Amino acid sequence: MTTARDALTPDALAMLQAVAQYGSFAGAARALDLVPSALSYRIRQIEDALDVLLFDRSARQARITEAGAELLREGAWLLGEIDAVANRVRRVATGWEAQLTIAIDTVIARDPVLELVSAFYAQNPPTRLKLLDETLLGTVQALTSGQADLAIGTVVNAAGLSFTAAGIRSRSLGELRFVYCVAPHHPLAKAGVPLSDELLRSHRAVAAADSSRTGERMTVNLVSGQDVLTVPSMHAKLAAQLHGLGGGFLPEPMARPYIEAGHLVQCTTERAPPLGQMHCAWRVPASGSPGHALQWWLARFEHEGTRRALLENHRGR
Numbered sequence: 509m510t511t512a513r514d515a516l517t518p519d520a521l522a523m524l525q526a527v528a529q530y531g532s533f534a535g536a537a538r539a540l541d542l543v544p545s546a547l548s549y550r551i552r553q554i555e556d557a558l559d560v561l562l563f564d565r566s567a568r569q570a571r572i573t574e575a576g577a578e579l580l581r582e583g584a585w586l587l588g589e590i591d592a593v594a595n596r597v598r599r600v601a602t603g604w605e606a607q608l609t610i611a612i613d614t615v616i617a618r619d620p621v622l623e624l625v626s627a628f629y630a631q632n633p634p635t636r637l638k639l640l641d642e643t644l645l646g647t648v649q650a651l652t653s654g655q656a657d658l659a660i661g662t663v664v665n666a667a668g669l670s671f672t673a674a675g676i677r678s679r680s681l682g683e684l685r686f687v688y689c690v691a692p693h694h695p696l697a698k699a700g701v702p703l704s705d706e707l708l709r710s711h712r713a714v715a716a717a718d719s720s721r722t723g724e725r726m727t728v729n730l731v732s733g734q735d736v737l738t739v740p741s742m743h744a745k746l747a748a749q750l751h752g753l754g755g756g757f758l759p760e761p762m763a764r765p766y767i768e769a770g771h772l773v774q775c776t777t778e779r780a781p782p783l784g785q786m787h788c789a790w791r792v793p794a795s796g797s798p799g800h801a802l803q804w805w806l807a808r809f810e811h812e813g814t815r816r817a818l819l820e821n822h823r824g825r
Contacts, residue, residue, distance in 0.1 A: 510557045512557045516554070516557075523551060524551065524554070524580055525583070527570050531571075551563065605801045606634075608636075610657070611642045611647050613786075619821055621639070628805070645720040646720045647659050661681070661786050678789040679806075682815055687774050688781060690755040690772070692773050694711075696708075709731045719740075737754050746763070757781060
């Protein structure tokens, strides 16, 4: 008797997909260049092996059952896993990663990142890129948890990460200065004096949520007891402050176009504004040698112009 493992082959899943797509065994058989009776027999074997009915044959069309639909959903995942294995084998053979995942902190300018992506694709590499938006410790965690291969804009360097993950390397991108801003119609815009913590406490702050997926979170420059509107990213924080929903520190290069256009007012605070040391960090593979795609990206960070652009080249939208 055919077992479920014997029945669920890539070819069998392709047959199921064809019947579901064409709505009949005859139409699927033509598409697959098979005799309809042979196709029907193969699908009956799968049904017998699983002890379920995959298609309702009571009508003129072959209607997929709930069990059949679930098998197709899971089958698509199985086929994806087969492709992933093939890609991993290909990566080992050629030195190129099948996929390079890059976690990017939301303080990093997006246009320079996309320009780097464009330059990378111009090399016609076999590697697929996946970009993740992260904030604060979430950027670091994406790297240390293995969800990302490269992190841009981490607030922690390799020395700080040595206690949580092995094989991490980092390079400084530079310092990022922050300024306190509010919308022109916000009450603090006309305070006329350096803002004390007591004064800030009486007004709502806007904060970008740490995207860390563990219990550990980082908060920056919030006053104890202050009402806080928490948003998912630094770009959402900028938008909220432009709408006058609260005040807060923004990366100076990100805020600058809006300050110059009069859409934001920069305020002086009694507390020193934060000065962030930004890094890029990456995981060194077990083999000890980064793949070709990661090497390409790391080479870009050797250029001072690239590092400066990632921190400074925010454009008003």
